[in-house]
Amino acid sequence: MRNSQHGRDGEWLYGQGGVGSSAPRVGPYGRTRALMGTATIQVRVLAVAGTRVWVAASGTLCVPTLRTMHYSLCARIVDERTQFYLDLNQVRREDALSPAELPRLLPAGGRLRFHIVGAEPATAAALKTDPRCRAYPDVASAWENWSRQP
Template identity: 70%
Template sequence: MGTATIQVRVLAVAGRRVWVAVSGTLSAATLRVLHYNLCARVTDERTEFYLDFNAVRWDENLPAAELPRLLPPGGRLRFHIVGAPVSLRGQLGSDVRCRFHSDIASAWSEWSRQP
């Protein structure tokens, strides 16, 4: 078995919004790396995150209880989650800061409507 890796790339920044593409395997170890990466991007100016998970493989051994630890804390933060599997939607669905998009087109449409 190989080592799980995760890659985080910022694709766009506009006003308070940041579009982040994530690729690799989301496991217990890489979930922490992704969490800290997102925390480092939170500033007064950057509070709305579009997280594109379309290129992520989900480690089947990742406990569902770990998923809520993915997102940084903060009531002013908003997360638009693109391409997430049902397990992530189930774990983060009660988080009022999250909005789920089934595809990039719906997320991009929302991004484009904002000033």
């Protein structure tokens, strides 16, 4: 069962729940709070310019939230040439989620491009196995690349 709630400024809060669990809650300043061990992921669109979309995520990446985040990215595809700048600085990968499963995060599409920003080393390495991905160690280097494009 997927619970979602629309937050402020275009952010979407996602949680994975079942019997005895609660939906994510929006706390002060739009932060999410996990109740009763529910893993949550928060996905926000920070900028859009043509076919470029800058998406920041925070929370826990596990099997259920990986699927949820995948669908969130699918919903934000502008056209077949969309470039996602995916800021993962505030995302923690759950140990139970194998790095081999991480490429499932990315939507299908040979012309889509993914700029992975600030991911944990194991996460960045797993995603870079996809030739559509390029990794940046920090926001500044990714923003420099974003700014050079027309």
